[in-house]
Each structure stands twice: as structure tokens, then as C-alpha cells.
Amino acid sequence: MTNNKIHIFDTTLRDGEQVPGCKLNTKEKIELALQLELLGVDVIEAGFPISSPGDFASVQEIAKIVKNATVCGLTRAVQKDIEVAAEALKPAVRPRIHTGIGASDIHIQHKFNTTREDILERAAKATKLAKNFVDDVEFFAEDAGRADIEFLARLVETVIAAGATVVNIPDTTGYCLPHQYGEKIAFLYNNVPNIDKAIISCHCHNDLGLATANSIAGAIAGARQIECTINGIGERAGNTSLEEVVMIIKQHASLGLHTDIRTELLNPISQLVSDTMRVPVQPNKAIVGSNAFAHSSGIHQDGFLKESLTYEIITPEEVGASGSKIVLTARSGRSALAHRFQKIGFDFNRNDIDVLYQQFLQVADTKKEVEDADLQQLANAYTPAEVNA
Numbered sequence: 343m344t345n346n347k348i349h350i351f352d353t354t355l356r357d358g359e360q361v362p363g364c365k366l367n368t369k370e371k372i373e374l375a376l377q378l379e380l381l382g383v384d385v386i387e388a389g390f391p392i393s394s395p396g397d398f399a400s401v402q403e404i405a406k407i408v409k410n411a412t413v414c415g416l417t418r419a420v421q422k423d424i425e426v427a428a429e430a431l432k433p434a435v436r437p438r439i440h441t442g443i444g445a446s447d448i449h450i451q452h453k454f455n456t457t458r459e460d461i462l463e464r465a466a467k468a469t470k471l472a473k474n475f476v477d478d479v480e481f482f483a484e485d486a487g488r489a490d491i492e493f494l495a496r497l498v499e500t501v502i503a504a505g506a507t508v509v510n511i512p513d514t515t516g517y518c519l520p521h522q523y524g525e526k527i528a529f530l531y532n533n534v535p536n537i538d539k540a541i542i543s544c545h546c547h548n549d550l551g552l553a554t555a556n557s558i559a560g561a562i563a564g565a566r567q568i569e570c571t572i573n574g575i576g577e578r579a580g581n582t583s584l585e586e587v588v589m590i591i592k593q594h595a596s597l598g599l600h601t602d603i604r605t606e607l608l609n610p611i612s613q614l615v616s617d618t619m620r621v622p623v624q625p626n627k628a629i630v631g632s633n634a635f636a637h638s639s640g641i642h643q644d645g646f647l648k649e650s651l652t653y654e655i656i657t658p659e660e661v662g663a664s665g666s667k668i669v670l671t672a673r674s675g676r677s678a679l680a681h682r683f684q685k686i687g688f689d690f691n692r693n694d695i696d697v698l699y700q701q702f703l704q705v706a707d708t709k710k711e712v713e714d715a716d717l718q719q720l721a722n723a724y725t726p727a728e729v730n731a
């Protein structure tokens with residue numbers, strides 16, 4: 343079973359915080375880190391210590407306060423970055439340095455103006471240096487999604503030989519299709535001789551809306567860590583959404599995978615991240631959107647009221663949502679209307695509902711959503727003799 347655990351690496355406080363306008367101060371980061379630890383994430387990427395004194399302080403304070411999760415700091419494959427991250431992580435019970443460099447020819451030529459051989463050397467050097475400070479070193483092969491696969495395999499082998507305990511295969515630009523990303527991970531498992539010495543990690547961006555699908559494809563192919571953020575926030579179109587991968591793994595037991603996430607805390611932490619970062623959650627967001635458990639069409643409402651399983655694959659309680667909602671709109675049907683009248687204290691019979699339904703539709707056509715107050719008015723105006731409540 344241990345082999346089938348997917349380690350959840352949360353990067354809300356690092357990649358997530360890269361969203362324009364979402365910068366967090368140390369106090370906010372500490373509060374979120376404590377909630378992430380409570381949620382059960384395995385790794386908290388707390389920041390990029392060399393990037394600013396504020397981020398250094400945040401990583402250091404989180405390192406002091408978090409006791410169960412691994413606390414991780416990001417660096418480039420640069421000596422000073424690694425030394426500064428090691429300093430910030432000193433108080434951590436489980437420190438991890440996350441270092442790395444570009445792996446695609448696009449990055450090697452345009453960002454580094456160098457050769458593949460030089461990248462291999464720099465990668466080994468950075469990993470060995472980080473290893474002098476901490477046992478747990480994660481290496482990221484940036485833009486692995488577009489890297490030459492044979493070179494990527496050499497890079498992965500090199501950093502594992504240099505001591506990397508985790509190797510991150512980022513689809514930095516969100517370019518891969520799920521089967522391509524899965525094949526990439528499978529290729530590494532089949533062609534890197536020392537791959538059993540490290541955990542392979544998925545870090546997928548959402549530029550084509552495929553981050554979650556790609557991460558799951560990676561896990562199916564053997565990766566055992568997924569890097570993700572609450573609400574899928576992150577650079578550009580965002581990162582893999584934590585709540586989505588966790589619930590996919592939970593819902594699809596046939597995958598044979600599991601995480602240690604307390605799923606009933608998913609909605610509360612989603613709200614907290616949204617409030618703290620001042621980024622609203624889109625209403626139709628899977629698992630944590632306000633409409634994730636709302637039913638508005640007549641056909642769905644009728645089925646849901648007979649048996650919730652007809653239109654819900656997850657219960658709201660399982661993910662800490664406030665409950666299922668029947669939303670009354672012009673697309674709603676008689677059973678939803680009768681149900682809602684009952685909820686506010688009016689037990690109308692079928693004939694009453696037939697009459698009231700026509701009046702309800704007139705109101706519904708003028709509004710986006712019919713509220714209890716509107717129903718109250720309809721009920722009050724209805725012939726009292728026919729009202730049983």
C-alpha cells in the first residue's frame with residue numbers, strides 16, 4: 343500500500359502566490375501553512391527564500407512552526423540560492439531543498455545560452471551542494487514537458503546519482519496531452535537505471551486546461567508525488583488543483599492509489615485561500631465551486647430529489663461543502679417547486695402545484711433565481727382554501 347501512496351506536494355504558497363496581486367505576508371503564509379498541515383499535505387513549498395527578505399522570513403517562520411509536513415524552499419541551480427534556502431530551512435523538522443534548471447532545448451538555448459552537457463554539470467553540482475545541507479533534495483527539470491526525452495532521462499539519472507531523493511518533471515507551459523505526459527513518465531521508469539532511488543513528481547500547469555488530467559496520467563504511469571495548489575491557482579492559467587487530484591484518486595479506487603488528505607477540509611481551506619488571496623473561486627469549479635452541488639434544471643432536480651446518487655458522485659459532506667442546493671430558475675420543474683414550498687412550510691397538493699407552477703414560471707422568467715421570499719409571496723396570494731399549511 344505504501345508504494346501506492348501519492349504524496350501531495352502543495353505549492354500554494356510558492357507557485358500559487360505567483361498569481362499577480364496575490365502576494366501574501368508572513369502572517370498570512372503561516373496561517374495557510376498550518377491549515378495545509380491540518381489538511382494532511384505531505385510537503386509544503388513555503389516559498390523562494392532568495393527572492394526577497396519577506397519570503398526568506400516566511401519560509402523560516404513556517405519551518406519553525408510546521409511539525410509533520412516536509413517544508414520545502416525553491417532555488418535555482420545557483421550556489422547563493424541554495425545557501426540562502428538552507429539557512430531559511432534550518433529550523434525545519436523535515437527540510438527539503440527544491441533546486442533545478444531548464445531541461446528543454448528552448449530553455450537551454452534561450453534562457454541559459456549553453457549546452458546540454460553544461461546543464462548536466464550544473465544540475466549535478468547544485469544537487470550535491472544542496473545535499474550538503476539537507477538529506478531531502480528535490481530536483482526540477484524545468485520545461486520537461488517539451489524536453490528531448492533521451493536528454494531528460496540522462497538528466498534524471500544524473501541528479502539521482504548526485505543524491506536527489508525526488509525528481510520533478512514539470513510540464514511548465516502546460517503543453518502536454520495526458521497520454522504524452524504519462525508516456526514521458528513511463529519512459530523514465532523504463533530507461534533510467536537508478537530511478538528506483540527517487541520519487542518521480544508531476545508538476546503540471548493548466549495552460550490548456552489539462553493540468554489535473556496530466557498529473558493523474560503521470561501517477562498512473564508510476565509518479566508518486568503530485569505538485570498542486572488549492573483552487574488550482576498559480577502562474578498564468580494556474581497549477582494542478584489539489585482538490586481535484588485528491589478526489590479523483592479517492593473516487594476511482596480502481597487506480598489503487600491513495601493520499602493522506604482529510605477531504606472534509608477541502609472546502610474550508612478553499613474558502614480560506616480565496617479570502618486570503620482575494621481570488622474568487624469560479625462557481626463551476628470542481629469540488630469547491632459554489633455550484634459544485636447545485637441542481638437547477640427540472641430533470642436533474644427531479645432525479646436528485648428521488649435519489650441524490652442520480653446526479654452527485656460525491657457527497658457535499660465528504661468535501662466539507664455546506665450541502666446540496668436546489669436552485670429555482672425558469673428551468674426548474676414542479677417537484678423542485680413543491681419541495682421548496684415544503685421547506686418553507688407550505689404543503690401544497692398536486693393540483694395546487696400545477697396552478698402555482700405557472701405563476702412561478704412568470705416570476706422565474708423575470709429573474710435569474712427565484713428566492714424563498716418570492717415563493718412566500720406566491721403562497722400568500724394563492725387561494726387560502728387550497729393551502730394546507
Ligand code: KIV
Pocket residue numbers: 357482484485510512513514515545547
Ligand atoms: O513550473 C515549473 O516548472 C516550476 C518549477 C520552478 C518547479 O514551477
Ligand code: ZN
Pocket residue numbers: 357512514545547577
Ligand atoms: Zn510551476
